[in-house]
């Protein structure tokens with residue numbers, strides 16, 4: 001049939017539904033009459049199906065990587081206003097060629113924070129930058145891997161990110177502090193938490209650092225970390241919120257060493273407040289199981305001339 | 312349609328909020344479109360790294376230029392202009408370099424990285440398995456022979472399901488020109504694949 005060639009050329013557009021009403025009519029009526037063109041249409045459909053099979057679907061991990069990268073880019077973008085002519089590729093090159101070694105080698109001065117790695121990022125401090133809203137783009141864009149104090153008073157923080165990054169600043173820098181406070185709660189790495197708590201201990205005069213230590217001493221899964229946090233809180237054992245934390249340690253911690261220290265700290269000084277006495281009495285009443293703790297309680301209460309039962 | 316206009320209103324509100332510096336709104340915009348953007352880039356470029364580059368650059372450009380978005384086309388069209396331009400640039404660069412990053416040279420000859428990935432949909436059907444090898448390779452070759460523009464129009468119509476009129480808007484041309492482009496692309500592919508399918 002003389003129309004066959006013209007019809008076959010239009011089959012793809014027919015399948016895509018991109019023919020005009022009239023064109024479609026003409027082809028449909030030809031197909032009704034022409035068995036060869038119907039076969040050609042069938043092959044055209046198979047061709048389409050083959051194309052469907054060829055489609056590359058991005059993996060979920062690629063999507064996640066893209067989102068994480070973008071969150072970081074956007075934070076950088078918003079944090080550092082750049083002139084319009086400074087192209088993205090320039091910055092990409094900057095980012096790719098920038099290596100942490102330079103900052104690591106930097107001499108004495110402030111704190112240096114180093115960021116390495118990539119990862120199943122979990123935690124991005126909400127105030128890491130002024131633009132941390134972008135952190136919402138990803139489940140988490142950065143995670144503190146480990147921290148390291150240097151003799152000069154600097155601190156290095158290693159961040160897990162989609163790419164290496166160094167954050168540098170003094171401990172009184174809010175961004176640095178925020179990273180440290182985040183690292184102190186990193187659930188995946190007790191070593192990191194211990195190192196971080198060591199650093200935070202030197203700054204326990206600041207209330208938010210103390211809050212972090214209080215959090216650690218009560219909530220950290222690792223007794224070693226709790227012990228370190230307790231060390232940092234020792235000089236502030238008279239502060240009400242520290243005393244409340246120590247009381248919780250005494251009542252709830254499973255580690256006898258920590259609990260004994262808590263008793264010592266709570267009962268240090270000439271006068272022991274009635275609340276502490278009450279706590280000790282409560283422990284005795286509920287039949288304290290840890291012998292050393294029980295003994296310590298008993299001795300303190302005796303020294304206070306307090307009843308072993310009630311006050 | 313009430314539902315559609317409701318969605319559109321939501322999107323304009325989102326865009327306006329993002330223009331006013333609302334990062335959460337910007338994030339929602341990204342989330343609304345980023346999967347199809349990534350799918351487009353990945354399917355065209357066949358390289359996760361390049362697809363990620365396009366993704367980053369596209370949304371950064373959106374971020375930088377959103378303030379100048381005037382609602383004289385849909386946000387989708389505007390975004391796709393950016394994305395298709397980036398992809399076309401990349402495809403043209405490759406044409407110049409004659410570089411096909413999805414093909415790895417191996418001792419047994421060139422290997423398509425996509426072919427190297429086990430087919431999820433292969434279900435022990437030998438016919439299907441044959442497809443994922445030979446035909447897939449042939450389709451790749453044929454798609455590679457299209458001009459970047461033809462490839463793009465085909466991509467947008469076949470894989471992204473955009474109407475030709477929209478494709479014309481995205482690519483800055485007429486519906487008719489997009490139609491001709493798609494026509495040429497399908498003719499070439501039918502000629503090349505006729506024996507295989």
Ligand SMILES: [Zn+2]
Pocket residue numbers: 001003004005007030034035036037038
């Ligand atoms: Zn016919």
